[in-house]
Amino acid sequence: MLERLRDWGVDHVFGYPGDGINGILAAWTRTGNKPAFVQSRHEEMSAFEAVGYAKFTGRPGVCMATSGPGAIHLLNGLYDAKLDHVPVVAIVGQTDRTAMGGSYQQEVDLLSLYKDVASAYVQVVTVPEQLPNVLDRAMRIAVAERAPTAIIIHGDVQELEYTPPAHEFKMVPSSLGLDRPRIAPDDDAVRRAADILNAGNKVAMLVGAGARDARDQLVEVADLLGAGAAKALLGKDVLSDDLPWVTGSIGLLGTRPSYELMTGCDTLLIVGSSFPYSQFLPEYGQARGVQIDIDAEYIGMRYPNEVNLVSDAAAALTALIPMLERKSDRSWREEIEANVARWWDTMQMQAQVESDPINPLRLFSELSSRLPIDAIVTADSGSAANWYARQLKFRGNMRGSLSGTLATMGPAVPYGIGAKFGVPERPVIAFAGDGAMQMNGLAELITVQRYWQQWTDPRLIVAIIHNNDLNQVTWEMRAMGGAPKFEESQSLPDVDYAGFAAGLGLAAERITDAEKLGDAWDRALAADRPTVLDVYTDPDMPPIPPHATWEQFVDVTKSVVAGDKDSWGFVKQGVKTKLQELLPRRNR
The missing domain is CATH 3.40.50.970 (Thiamin diphosphate (ThDP)-binding fold, Pyr/PP domains)
Known part of the structure; x- marks a missing residue:
């Protein structure tokens, strides 16, 4: 075997x-x-x-x-x-x-x-x-x-002695290897898709992990159509966030430009994604739809598309490009780029909102500009996924992933370990909540300690959002259930994560001052061994959905403020955070 x-x-x-x-x-x-x-x-x-x-x-x-x-x-x-x-x-x-x-x-x-x-x-x-x-x-x-x-x-x-299958009745021989075909698109389907996309005035693209090998074609299609592109969470690393028309993640954890892209478009092109939350896609009847996916089982199931094109993404887009007409009116593209520029300004401003002890957005923001061009980033489910989706700008050959569909707790650290064995020459950063660390991440630091010297590049950085709260569920209870925080289920015992890591011989820092975050990232990225950053963060920073209005924020606050012991904290931080979206921008 x-x-x-x-x-x-x-x-x-x-x-x-x-x-x-x-x-x-x-x-x-x-x-x-x-x-x-x-x-x-x-x-x-x-x-x-x-x-x-x-x-x-x-x-x-x-x-x-x-x-x-x-x-x-x-x-x-x-x-x-x-x-x-x-x-x-x-x-x-x-x-x-x-x-x-x-x-x-x-x-x-x-x-x-x-x-x-x-x-x-x-x-x-x-x-x-x-x-x-x-x-x-x-x-x-x-x-x-x-x-x-x-x-x-x-x-x-x-325990049995191995004997191979013989050349006789009811024996099944076998062979090694698999050469996978590139599934080519149907010519007629490509023409019909091109007609729809050419007819649109405001084209939106949604790209997922299935489009990862079609980056160049996606860029060319977007340029021809004057389109913007939103990214499903598992497709965050498909297109660079340095592209001014890339609106970032979509959905509850997504960005306002992605929400605006979908609410304003008249044509939708989905490539390599089965993003499930249809409420974040255009209203039915608002946009004409085209989808490209390699798997017929998962195509046409999220939006009433006119063309469902089963094909390898790169092959389909390559066939489509010669049939597309370059749109001379770039006003839709200019609107998208203005929204994206304003959003990144807002994210930077929200990361600078003062908190006690540390604004968790700043933990991600301070890393974003420092990310090595070949970095791999993993994130846990929960609040870590929020800031991973919104605050980190991916560029170049950066890779990133999390538990996208199962959304289970605990994969950030083991994902990082798997990555280090698969591509040991690349630096890995894992973002984990303190709930996930207590569930299994702490134990898996022992695995890191055991094997890290085998890796070509020793850098595996585990950044812990330490707020002693199962924060994502706490906010979901407030926002979706209109219920105050239930202390017995949501509060966590305090643990010295840095102390545990240091006891294993890993590099470790306990950070309680936001002004020290940048230097801590610099040291971790230059370290000669894995590093644990135990970052004490404010649990009252709200993961405000991209579509949330000021009135909705006020309504949620009123519904839970009476019974929540942290009410003043999350009201204060919520107001300061939401205001960053409303403040004027220089030259914007």
Whole structure:
């Protein structure tokens, strides 16, 4: 099995040991640890590390766990892979065949358990002759379907002498490798799409992770159409934020220019995105729609498009470009660029709003201009995702990701670890909330300590938003439920994260003064080892949605102020933050 993984180019397997995979672990001692076994602190982290590895390398991630509880622990990370369309192969143990059906220790019906998360392919290996075909199919399907697959191997089967499938009846031979086709667009569909886009006066583009390999074509199409482009959260690194017509993220965590782009357009071009929040797209009937996506399963499901073009994004846009007419009226583009310029001014002003102790927006703002051109940025779910989406300007070859669709807590640090094994020469910055750190990030710092000296570039910076509050849910309760903060569920115990990291031998800083943030980032980016920045932030800084009006902000405040012990703090900070959108700009 390990030889076959090596033949597939697998260089790392993220896992945790257990007696259900003892036979496989024993084989590792005979291989010189090739592929390298990366031991996490918990199987869920192994799965997240495989997802991070796959997201930032484009190659399938592989994770491994023992039978029963180990296999169960992988599930959350595998669902993250499934919902974000990432190729991951899970290899899990199972109790011996002789014990099956006997309510034996760690006997779980893994085939049933995995049939949803690994719906693309899950299979049990019961004899050695199955192995090549099952493993090859798991790898191929994971890549082809951009999905998690799973292999279940009984403990006693792991101990059997390997014999390859024979050339006889009911034996299934197999082969390595997969050369993926570039799915070309239908010519008639391209012409119909071009007619719609040429007829529009105010064209908006929405780009997602599926357009990552079509950056040059996206820029040319936007220029011809005088369009602006909003980015789905998983597509934040597809287009540079230095482009003046790129409006940034879209949705509840998005920007006001993206909201204005969608409410003002008369034509919508969606490329490589299945962004689910249709309330942030144009009103039905407002805009004519064209969508390009490589997967017919996910096309045409968010907006009533006139053309749903199934194709590789780059191939479709390349075919489309010669048919597009350059729009001479650039007033729509000029309006978009003015909105974008004002927005970035607003973000800078909001980051400078005084807070006690530190405005969390400033933590991100101070990094943005300092980001290395080859940086990889990961973020946790929660308030970290808000500021990641809005405050960081990506440019050049920067990459970034988070748990986009599952929106689970805890992946920022293990994503970063997976990235460091996949592209060890690149610096990685992980933004995590203190809730996520207490859930699993602290333990995974031990994994960082164990392996960091293997990385070509030792820089993995974990920046912690330390506010002793499960802040995103606190704000969701206030804004969506009209309810005050519920202390018993929302408040966190205080932890010395920097002290914990320093005890592991990592570089660590405790920061309570906003004026020291810039220097702290400089030191972390120049460090010769991983760094933890324990940044004490103000929980009362509101993640104001891009479409929120002043009247809505006042209404929310009135609904919760009476029962919320932090009412004065969030009212004061909310007013100061919202005002930055309303203040006049020089030369704007």
